[in-house]
Amino acid sequence: MLQQYKQILVPVDGSYEAELAFKKAVAVAIRNQATIHLVHVVDTRAFQNISSFDTSMVEQVTDTAKETLEKYVQEAHQAGLKDIDYSIEYGAPKSVIAKDLPRNLHIDLIMIGATGLNAVERLLIGSVTEFVTRTALCDVLVVRTDLDNQPAKKPEN
Template sequence: MSLVYKQIIVAVDGSKESEWAFKKAVAIAKRNDAHLNLVNIIDTRSYAAVEAYDRSIAERAQKFAEELLNEYKAKAEGAGLHHVKVLVEYGSPKSMISKDLSRKLDADLIICGATGLNAVERFLIGSVSENIVRTAKCDVLVIRTPEDDTIQ
């Protein structure tokens, strides 16, 4: 059994929590000389009803995701990583990350932020990070945002 990570997935969505997850992922990828896969899942459920009214919503979501991931990719490469890949996917973040993408990328570590949904959504459907922990076939690191959430 290897104690070195080779394929790391970090899920980012633009939140403070995912920025912390990204920073930890870069540090771990550097220590392990690993491939870093920056992933944003556009949750189709969150805009399906609105899209019937506004067709450009999917295009804006795609543009936001690409800009976010490319910005993170530049930061990761600036930190010295040589193997950085960006992926924008559509679907449910809960199942896409832990099942589809982890298998497709042969991931041995998934890193994500601890929060994202509000308390009512977490109660009703559970958090994405909780679902990833329960269903992933590889190690999962859930990053908590410190009380003083100023990113250095």
């Protein structure tokens, strides 16, 4: 019997790679009659070192994430996927994506972009994607190609 995924987690951070993971996840979810759970994790550690920490900064990041997530939900609905929701989480992205949400939402597949936005974090403490592939509580599919299965190249602006 073929593996059928029913609960798919797709972390999005505004990067091109995350968008590709989302688009591929929609196709997988439609084929498997699955639910997509989109998540954006606001890394609260990034705000800890700012001496003039202001809640308006977090609100601004949250508002931007909400706009992106709602755009993705609308796009999924237009593609024919009805079972999609999203959440904005706060904390360390690595553990939220690899452990907390899979446990709480009974996730059986995480579809994640090969790289995200934060190059500095990748250099200093390792990428979220790398951590998720090593420690996730479920299967992980790392999206490295575009919708035509060609190596992903960020579109020129």
